Amino acid sequence: MATKKLETLVSLGVMLATSLLLAACAELPSAGPTTNQIETRWDPNWIFYEVKVNSLTLPYLTLAREARFPDIFERLRYRPSLALRPGDSVALTIFETGGPSLFSNPTAVPLQTPSNSPYVPPQSSATTIAPQIIEPNGTVNVPFAGAVVVAGKTPLQASNFIAQSLSKETRNPQVVVTLVNNVADTASVGGDVNRAGPFPLSLRGERLLDAIDYAGGVKYPLSEMDIRLIRRHTAATVPLQAIINDPNENVVIEPNDEIVAIHNPKTFTVLGATTRVAQYNFDTPTVTLAEAVARAGGPTDVAGNPAGVYVFRREPTPLAASILQTVAAGPDAVTNFGQPAQSVPLVGPTTLMVYRVDMNTADGYFLAQKIQVHDKDIIVITDAVGTQLLKLTTIARGFSGILFDLGAGGIIN
Numbered sequence: 256m257a258t259k260k261l262e263t264l265v266s267l268g269v270m271l272a273t274s275l276l277l278a279a280c281a282e283l284p285s286a287g288p289t290t291n292q293i294e295t296r297w298d299p300n301w302i303f304y305e306v307k308v309n310s311l312t313l314p315y316l317t318l319a320r321e322a323r324f325p326d327i328f329e330r331l332r333y334r335p336s337l338a339l340r341p342g343d344s345v346a347l348t349i350f351e352t353g354g355p356s357l358f359s360n361p362t363a364v365p366l367q368t369p370s371n372s373p374y375v376p377p378q379s380s381a382t383t384i385a386p387q388i389i390e391p392n393g394t395v396n397v398p399f400a401g402a403v404v405v406a407g408k409t410p411l412q413a414s415n416f417i418a419q420s421l422s423k424e425t426r427n428p429q430v431v432v433t434l435v436n437n438v439a440d441t442a443s444v445g446g447d448v449n450r451a452g453p454f455p456l457s458l459r460g461e462r463l464l465d466a467i468d469y470a471g472g473v474k475y476p477l478s479e480m481d482i483r484l485i486r487r488h489t490a491a492t493v494p495l496q497a498i499i500n501d502p503n504e505n506v507v508i509e510p511n512d513e514i515v516a517i518h519n520p521k522t523f524t525v526l527g528a529t530t531r532v533a534q535y536n537f538d539t540p541t542v543t544l545a546e547a548v549a550r551a552g553g554p555t556d557v558a559g560n561p562a563g564v565y566v567f568r569r570e571p572t573p574l575a576a577s578i579l580q581t582v583a584a585g586p587d588a589v590t591n592f593g594q595p596a597q598s599v600p601l602v603g604p605t606t607l608m609v610y611r612v613d614m615n616t617a618d619g620y621f622l623a624q625k626i627q628v629h630d631k632d633i634i635v636i637t638d639a640v641g642t643q644l645l646k647l648t649t650i651a652r653g654f655s656g657i658l659f660d661l662g663a664g665g666i667i668n
Contacts, residue, residue: 287527303607
């Protein structure tokens with residue numbers, strides 16, 4: 256009987272030791288990686304750089320950088336003009352003074368003079384020609400003058416030119432050219448606006464926000480909207496909030512521009528040892544790292560490691576190069592797969608960057624309060640190193656509980 260009990264104890268002991276050994280060798284379930292796992296594991300197909308945030312790198316991370324319109328959109332600014340263009344619709348009114356009228360069915364326009372005046376004004380008549388569209392070659396048809404080029408001229412210049420063309424046919428002609436419909440000076444507004452359609456341009460020089468107002472505003476919160484401007488062979492997309500914040504982005508609209516409002520909520524994701532792992536909308540124009548961590552409930556008491564808070568981001572390569580060059584002269588090393596960052600050239604439009612913030616210190620909280628979160632950032636709160644040991648201890652206590660229950664039940668006595 257004693258031998259059988261001894262065999263049972265030995266079996267349980269072997270089972271316990273084997274389980275602990277397997278648990279120690281294998282990766283136990285965890286809320287997130289540890290700092291060591293992030294900084295030592297790598298794949299040569301993924302080139303990224305880890306930077307510890309400090310006073311040197313902080314200035315690069317405090318701006319909520321947004322996309323901007325190409326410089327050419329503002330540098331080659333459109334100058335509004337009254338010049339007529341093919342496609343415009345114009346009406347002509349021709350006044351004739353003295354002699355028979357050149358046009359049929361004239362309308363007499365008597366000139367009022369004092370009754371005691373010895374001057375008797377000549378009889379005047381006015382004829383209105385129905386609106387007509389300026390032809391692709393820039394001409395309109397004027398009776399007795401034929402096709403007259405008016406494109407490129409203002410209405411006043413066109414009036415004088417037509418009057419000169421008619422001067423050989425009638426006495427002292429006076430012409431008034433009226434712009435009825437200006438289809439050339441229009442842009443279109445579409446997408447997620449309340450009233451899409453063509454947008455007329457005036458001499459005032461309308462800008463993007465004018466177009467949005469004309470379209471009845473956007474359908475979603477400003478922080479969730481992008482504005483795409485298509486001009487000739489160039490297109491660019493800028494957040495609506497950036498256009499509101501920076502007057503330089505509120506560019507002047509040109510004829511034939513296409514403006515599209517796009518619903519594009521800005522989000523960031525919080526993963527790892529935190530209370531609420533989720534994707535979050537910005538909801539406000541800017542979000543700091545401290546606010547993002549707070550929204551997720553912060554590091555958990557049991558597993559979270561405040562000293563290892565990471566921000567994963569794609570940075571424009573020129574900016575990444577500036578950050579790496581700045582940090583190279585500082586006390587904190589920049590690593591790329593365990594090698595000096597300078598050993599790998601930066602290529603491509605963007606560079607993968609990993610920023611680490613130590614929130615176990617007072618400086619870390621001040622840094623986190625300044626760092627701006629960007630759209631599609633991934634924030635990872637790492638597991639504490641002792642978390643694995645705690646889980647091993649929990650497994651061991653589970654087996655010891657089995658032994659206790661066996662003893663209490665009289666199986667091992």
